[in-house]
Amino acid sequence: MSVLSVRDLNVTYTTKGGDVPAVRGVSFDIEKGRVLGLAGESGCGKSTIAGAILRLHSPQTKIEGTVLLDGQDVLALSPGKLRAARWTGASIVFQGALHALNPVQRIGVQIAEAIRVHGMAGEREAFVRAGALVEQVGLPSRRIDDYPHELSGGQKQRVMIAMALACNPSLVIADEPTTALDVMVQAQVLQLLRSLQHDLGLAMLFITHDLSVLVEVSDDLAIMYAGRIVEEGPAERVFRSPVHPYTKALAAAFPEIGDVRFRGQPSGLGGDPPDPQLIPSGCPFHPRCAEVTEVCPTIDPELWRAGEGRTAACVHAEGAPVFEGVQR
């Protein structure tokens, strides 16, 4: 059984300006001990999925579909059961550790908070465990007596990771855990996450807009565009030989250091992601696509087979039905 199984997830924010469909029919599974990387531009719905897994959105937000976490449907849980499932079933490493720590509480209190809220240990035990967790992420245990402002950015992110592990969750959601960190610290934090994930056999959902980071940490990769997954498959192969033109553009945006071909001409993708309220007809990517065909504005592509263990939502995919005028 998968640790996390998401089926046909739709998340719609209700605003004064009308409904905003942020996630439109997303499905994926994460097995125990596997890391799924979720990539895409800002506003494509990555963090919205993270919030939906723990049902953190405001009550006005419409969430449809099923989210099975350890076999129980999170979207159908009673408030009490939901609280119990939070952090024990899945925990989140928030983006921007700076703001996810309460400035007026000591680190130890905040790590112990998770343990205490779930009644897993008494006050003293919770602190001992907080100390052990802090050591596990490579900080001296006495740092639990520090306030957040006494730690550096990387140390704060380590504390957030320690906190995410506090209740032995089966799934850890890392929501852009390395943004706002410099490259060296970023590498250390990634290394730490990867080794903890490996040692503890955790399932992990890793969210970022940085494809190069994802290739390092994830087993599988899912690329999102305009609230949908457009390509999915083993990380290395999706990155090296992308099928969907959007993935191609993302992968091409990372220059190969030392490769003469990239010199002087960084490649990028023109245009902006579509407004979630005005999604283009047919394939939502067609206005920006380099390989657009005549049928693209009319055909809404599904995730078709695109090689061994891979799928892509593009008419050029190997498993797509035959369309007139489309060359493979």
Add this chain to the structure above:
Amino acid sequence: MTTTEPALADAPVAPPPGRLTPRKVRWLRRRRALGRFWRQYRASGMGMFGLVILTFFILMAIYSALGYGGSTNPIETLQNPTLEPPSLEFPLGTDNNGISVLSLVIKGSKTSLLVGLIASVISMVVGTLIGMAAGYRTGWADTILMFITNAFIVIPWLALAIVLAALLGQNLWIIIMIIGLTSWPGTARLVRAQVLSVKERTYVERSRALGGPGSHVVMKHILPNVMPVIFANTILTIAIAILSESALSFLGLGDPLNITWGTVIDQAFSKGAITIGAWWWLIAPSTCIVLVVLASTMIGFAFDEIVNPRIRER
């Protein structure tokens, strides 16, 4: 252990707990935090000035509460000269009954400070509860609570207080309740604004994500971050409460059985102190009111400066 404590109190970084019990560590921490606060506070000349004045009046109130300060019973002061200007025997002069104005001022300090303190505590509690509820809950609860708050702001408090005092009678506790229940809207709005900003921070979302119930989130994360603002605001409210009590007393709505600075002014005014030229009878209690209001405002500002570092920069 006792010899190491002073050293710990000045250490910039918390020492490893070692063999100290958690309770001891917590107390050391608190004492250190208090020491830090005091050091910052001492740097503010305005704050120290206010503190000295307020301490003086608090000591005066305690002195009076212990039964000293001279008699304010007209029957016991029949021998005294009436309307005597300040002299060695009566440093602040006497009133029309021969009561020493100094005795009146000392006696009045107790009630005036008590009214200010209790009324502002009532105002703080009501304002904080309503502000927190309105800020944390969104939708209709917020709308209704803010409607009530705005209604209380719009109603002229003095008119409301006069009506209430006339309806409920002139009892000291009723006066306290009236002042407390008419001065909370400002606090409520302030607290609500602060809660609105604090509750959107990621650590509040984190606390919800890790399964904390609403009460836990409010008590552990929101209240501690709003507390300093509430505290600074309450000290400022004391000044308003004392002024309000004086105003009510001056209008003859005070408790006739209790001497406050306001009732002394009222008496002086109605017995024609101005026409007689008995300036001391009016000046002494007025100065006391001005000084206490000034002192608590100064302390409030000094608190605000420590609590709100952005002001300190200026």
